[in-house]
Amino acid sequence: MQKVIFWHRRDLRIEDNAGLYHALKNEKNVVPVFIFDETILSLLPSTDQRVLFIHQTIKSLQESYRELGAELHVYYGKPVELIPELVANFDAKAVYANRDYEPLALERDKQLFELLTKRDVVFKGSKDHVIFEKSEVLKADGTPYTVFTPYMRRWKEKLTDFHLKSYPVEQYVANLFQTAERHELPTLESMGFESQKRHDFPTASFAEKIIQKYHETRDFPAVAGTSRQSLHLRFGTTSIRKLAKLASVTNEKYFNELIWRDFYQMIIFHFPHTAKDSFRREYDQIPWSRNEVHFSAWCEGKTGYPLVDAGMRELNATGHMHNRVRMVVASFLSKHLLLDWRWGAQYFAEKLLDFELASNNGGWQWAAGCGCDAAPYFRVFNPALQLDKFDKELKYVKKWVPEYGTSAYVKPIVDHKEARELAISTYKTALAKN
DNA sequence: TTTTGAGTTGTTCGA
DNA sequence: GTCGAACAACTCAAA
Numbered sequence: 001m002q003k004v005i006f007w008h009r010r011d012l013r014i015e016d017n018a019g020l021y022h023a024l025k026n027e028k029n030v031v032p033v034f035i036f037d038e039t040i041l042s043l044l045p046s047t048d049q050r051v052l053f054i055h056q057t058i059k060s061l062q063e064s065y066r067e068l069g070a071e072l073h074v075y076y077g078k079p080v081e082l083i084p085e086l087v088a089n090f091d092a093k094a095v096y097a098n099r100d101y102e103p104l105a106l107e108r109d110k111q112l113f114e115l116l117t118k119r120d121v122v123f124k125g126s127k128d129h130v131i132f133e134k135s136e137v138l139k140a141d142g143t144p145y146t147v148f149t150p151y152m153r154r155w156k157e158k159l160t161d162f163h164l165k166s167y168p169v170e171q172y173v174a175n176l177f178q179t180a181e182r183h184e185l186p187t188l189e190s191m192g193f194e195s196q197k198r199h200d201f202p203t204a205s206f207a208e209k210i211i212q213k214y215h216e217t218r219d220f221p222a223v224a225g226t227s228r229q230s231l232h233l234r235f236g237t238t239s240i241r242k243l244a245k246l247a248s249v250t251n252e253k254y255f256n257e258l259i260w261r262d263f264y265q266m267i268i269f270h271f272p273h274t275a276k277d278s279f280r281r282e283y284d285q286i287p288w289s290r291n292e293v294h295f296s297a298w299c300e301g302k303t304g305y306p307l308v309d310a311g312m313r314e315l316n317a318t319g320h321m322h323n324r325v326r327m328v329v330a331s332f333l334s335k336h337l338l339l340d341w342r343w344g345a346q347y348f349a350e351k352l353l354d355f356e357l358a359s360n361n362g363g364w365q366w367a368a369g370c371g372c373d374a375a376p377y378f379r380v381f382n383p384a385l386q387l388d389k390f391d392k393e394l395k396y397v398k399k400w401v402p403e404y405g406t407s408a409y410v411k412p413i414v415d416h417k418e419a420r421e422l423a424i425s426t427y428k429t430a431l432a433k434n
Numbered sequence: 435t436t437t438t439g440a441g442t443t444g445t446t447c448g449a
Numbered sequence: 450g451t452c453g454a455a456c457a458a459c460t461c462a463a464a
Contacts (some may be wrong), residue, residue, distance in 0.1 A: 139462065147461055149441065219443080327443065366442085378456060379444050386444090420445090428457085431445080 003090040003177055007083065007097040008072075009105075011128050011236035012057045014064055016166040018413045019126035023096035031090055031177045032065055034058055035083075036076045036191055046192055049199045049319055049390040050353055055188050056201075057237055062185060070176035074185035080111050087121050094121060098128035098236075101265050102357050103272040129236065130262045131155075131163050131244055133147035134269055137262075144270045145263075146279075146372040150260050199319040199353060202228035204238045211246065215253035220277035221310075221322035222395035227254070228320075230354035233261065264362035267334045267372060274361055274371070277341075283370030286430040288340040297413050298333055299347055300402070301334040304412035305383040307391060310400035318399070324390055330367035331381035335423040336414050341368035369427065377427040 004027040006020050012034075014020060026345055033341025034055075044051060062072040081212045083095060095116060100109070109125070116123045127133045137155050138144060143150035188195045206227050210217075217225025232238035240258065247255040268274055278284050297303050301312035311325035321329070326348075333344040345364040349355050369379075391397055394404070403409045 147441065150462055208444075324443080375444075376457080382445060
């Protein structure tokens with residue numbers, strides 16, 4: 001019997017899934033598939049908690065499919081090899097998936113498109129991960145925005161109810177390939193990962209009150225004032241349409257944060273060099289320090305600046321860091337320590353549960369001054385002032401740096417005033433050469 | 435084409 | 450303690 005494959009990637013849900021909806025609406029005998037990508041997994045330590053999160057999520061997704069009489073087929077391997085094999089095994093005439101805008105994903109999908117097209121198999125992508133993608137929001141001259149505020153205004157002008165509408169997947173679930181056959185998913189151990197849970201995962205549900213008060217509470221790391229949805233948006237366990245719809249009528253500041261997410265997805269699509277290099281290439285001329293002692297101190301939360309250290313220790317202990325503190329530690333690494341923003345971005349990539357390449361690079365380049373619409377290079381966060389403004393009672397600092405204020409606490413590894421002056425003059429000199 | 439206004443999240447200085 | 454200007458001078462978007 002001829003079938004159609006729906007390939008889950010960063011959309012690990014059935015509800016309001018655009019690509020799944022299109023597959024089920026247009027086709028019969030749709031077989032859902034997920035692949036643990038061997039190439040990506042081989043680079044991760046066995047303790048990686050994101051793999052554990054994905055594994056848990058896939059397991060419950062498989063159970064959800066079973067309730068619908070279908071079976072999620074889960075594999076471990078290289079998608080570029082596996083998908084054509086599955087197409088042959090299932091005698092599939094089409095593969096549906098949701099689009100991914102990262103350079104490596106685009107390359108992978110291009111290869112697959114060519115392979116499948118040769119075999120007369122349709123490879124169909126849908127927009128699911130963002131509200132507006134690629135070139136849907138452009139300037140009047142037809143080129144992409146590189147400044148957020150005018151992008152955001154245009155984004156809002158273009159928005160209609162249709163863009164936030166949920167895809168009624170449930171209406172077409174009868175077109176899932178019905179089977180009682182069972183395909184157990186590969187165990188974490190078989191893929192080289194521990195099943196030990198070290199971090200808590202934020203839930204996909206949260207109090208609406210948090211969004212209502214977001215603009216008042218979001219900057220205080222000791223307050224639970226953020227929705228903690230980044231992990232779920234990353235892996236598609238929450239629908240961006242659902243969240244944006246709620247945000248659009250609840251809190252403009254929060255809504256704008258979701259638009260920032262679209263903005264950086266659009267930037268990485270149009271400017272793929274920003275996955276590795278600075279958006280403003282002249283900033284790659286800055287003579288970054290290679291001080292590994294400084295870098296280790298930053299990673300371990302031993303810089304002697306309590307807010308920086310609290311942030312890094314929160315990250316190491318939980319796989320999460322409050323957004324305000326992310327800016328502080330990023331500014332500290334790139335300005336106070338004059339270390340290459342890529343070192344910091346890479347560390348975040350290893351540690352953050354919610355790591356998303358486009359947003360991570362966008363944020364780091366903003367802090368380092370080399371990104372689009374970035375903080376000017378002479379704007380250097382003062383960690384002491386940030387502490388005074390956003391954690392005055394030291395609740396956050398005391399939680400993560402209990403020895404702060406005692407003789408056991410490490411002395412500052414750099415002097416703020418000196419480091420600030422050196423950063424500004426180093427940037428200025430390097431940029432003047434262009 | 436030229437001009438004009440504006441630009442995520444800040445800090446420091448001096449009145 | 451508070452406030453506004455300066456920081457340094459740039460790029461982008463749109464009229």
